[in-house]
Amino acid sequence: MGARVGRNLCTSLRKDRRPCQRLEDEGSPNTTCREASRGGQEQAFERLPAFKKGNVNSPQRIREADFEFLQCIGKGTFGRVYLVRKRDDTSQRLLAMKVLRKSRIGDSRRRAEYIITERKVLRSANHPFVARLRYAFQSASWLYLLTDFFGGGELLEHIRRSGRFSEAQARFFVAEVALGLEYLHDRGICHRDLKPENVLLDLEGHVRLTDFGLAKMGLRTALTSTMCGTPEYLPPEVFRRQSYACELDWWSFGVLIFEMLEGRPPFRDPNESRLFQMIMDGHFRFEHVHSTEATSLVRQLLTPDLATRLKSAASVKASPWLTSIDWESALNLGLQPPFRPSASMRCCSPRLRPSSPDVTSLGFHIQGFTYVPETRGPMVVEKALRKATA
Numbered sequence: 116m117g118a119r120v121g122r123n124l125c126t127s128l129r130k131d132r133r134p135c136q137r138l139e140d141e142g143s144p145n146t147t148c149r150e151a152s153r154g155g156q157e158q159a160f161e162r163l164p165a166f167k168k169g170n171v172n173s174p175q176r177i178r179e180a181d182f183e184f185l186q187c188i189g190k191g192t193f194g195r196v197y198l199v200r201k202r203d204d205t206s207q208r209l210l211a212m213k214v215l216r217k218s219r220i221g222d223s224r225r226r227a228e229y230i231i232t233e234r235k236v237l238r239s240a241n242h243p244f245v246a247r248l249r250y251a252f253q254s255a256s257w258l259y260l261l262t263d264f265f266g267g268g269e270l271l272e273h274i275r276r277s278g279r280f281s282e283a284q285a286r287f288f289v290a291e292v293a294l295g296l297e298y299l300h301d302r303g304i305c306h307r308d309l310k311p312e313n314v315l316l317d318l319e320g321h322v323r324l325t326d327f328g329l330a331k332m333g334l335r336t337a338l339t340s341t342m343c344g345t346p347e348y349l350p351p352e353v354f355r356r357q358s359y360a361c362e363l364d365w366w367s368f369g370v371l372i373f374e375m376l377e378g379r380p381p382f383r384d385p386n387e388s389r390l391f392q393m394i395m396d397g398h399f400r401f402e403h404v405h406s407t408e409a410t411s412l413v414r415q416l417l418t419p420d421l422a423t424r425l426k427s428a429a430s431v432k433a434s435p436w437l438t439s440i441d442w443e444s445a446l447n448l449g450l451q452p453p454f455r456p457s458a459s460m461r462c463c464s465p466r467l468r469p470s471s472p473d474v475t476s477l478g479f480h481i482q483g484f485t486y487v488p489e490t491r492g493p494m495v496v497e498k499a500l501r502k503a504t505a
Contacts, residue, residue, distance in 0.1 A: 177250050179259065182212065193219040193226075194257075198264060209264035210249060217256055229328045230258060236304055236327040237262060243448055244295035246315070246325040265323050267316030267456035270375075274311055279378035282409055282436075284453040288314070289372055290440045291322040291450070296368065297428035299324070300361040303335030309367035310348050311374060320452025334360040346387070347380045351395040351419045362426035369416025369425075376405055381417065395419060408436035 182199040189196035194215035200207055220226040237248035237260070250261040270288065274280065280288075292314060299306060306313075306324065313326040329343050338358035350366035352359050373381045381399035384390040393399070397419040401410060412434045418424040425431055432442060444450060 177252050179254070179257075182210070182261075184212075185209075199261070209266070210261045211264045213260040213262075215258040215260075217253075217258060220258075230260075232330055232332060233327040234260060235332065236299075236330050239302075240298075242295060242298040243446065244291050244322050244324060245298060246323045262325070263323075265315040265317045265325075267318055267320060269312050270314040270316060270322070271311035273316070273454075273456065274375060274378060277378075279403065280375045280453075282376065282406060285372060285375040285409075286437065286440070287450055287453050288322060288375060289368075290437065290442070290445045292324065292368065292371065293428060293431055293437075294442070294446055295322065295324045296364050299330075300364070300428065301335075303333050303337075303361070305331045305334050305339075305361045306364050306367075307331055307344050308348070309364050309371060310345055311371065314371075316456050318456065319448075320455050321448055346390060346394075347382055349394065350421075351397070352421060354391045354395055362421065362424070365416055365426045365431065366424070368431070369413055372409075372416070373399070373401075373413050376409060376413070377401060377403060381413075406436065408434070412436045 181202055183202055184197050184199050186198040187195055188198050188211070194213065197212045197214065199210050199212045201210065215230065220230065234248060234251050237246060238251070240247045246262045246265070248260065248262055250259070252259050277284075292309075296306070296309070304327075306327065307329040308326060309324070313324065315323045315325050317323065331339050331341070338360050340356065340358045342353055342356065344353065344363075344367075348367040348370045350359070350363055353363070370380055370382070382390060382393045384393060397417060399417065412425075412431075415423075415425045415434075416431075425434075431437070432440070441449065
């Protein structure tokens, strides 16, 4: 789980990468981002159900008090990410708990649907290179999503630290990310926000794809036309308002490869209109020397013409640059990571400490999240953490 939460896309961004914010087109009736059932439309919001007293205190119900809060490791527009562990877990496994304020998402049905989608994707995932949900629950004021904690940090941090990767280093990450995308696409799931911040490393150096808030399900045979994501990583068809499916992720994948090899994204301009035009024209250039096989793969992935672009796992895996990869071994974590990351647990800056908590009971229930009564609230916990470490 990355350091930014929910839709926190403009704060804490790299200064040299503006504008690097997600796009969410709320206007067109054809660009709704709903994950409703094909039959009756599921409601993202419901009135809180009346729970019997015995049910609320049922030992099966996970709640905030079941976890020990260790550290705040990320802050975003809608909430924070905490390093926690479950009190009764004898293995003492570390978890990342994303805590979101309902008051920040309750004014938009689409925001709630993004969260429902993220829960669905994480809950159903069972792949070595895709993050998996461990727990999801809610109180009257908060939503909680817990995944395993990946202590190696974001891939972005390691690109920054190295300046850029060698081809051998990049090839390892390319292989594991490609397998993660192949798994998602086989299930009709398009990530729609693939970028270095959303590729986490475990302590061994293997990758996990995360942050599925903008993911779209059901695209095995269908198309969508929603304009959302991070502009620098989106393909031309999004800006042309054309329909797309899972092939969108392979363009983002090409941007990711370029960034690993060059240390910067291929498309950058402070003027958003010029940035969009650069992407639609496919104008980028390499400033460093790379093998012909590497640059050829990137160019084939970043071709503006969708008809000639590489847009499937099979075509990517067949690239001459990746012929040395044993794909079965890679899937079984058999490739040797190029480095073993040190534990990365950056704390929230003191200047980003939260304001007084909003504990107003909003009276709506988000589907897929078990409801438990309000107890201390994460901000109360954080105050206790700060006091203990003062």
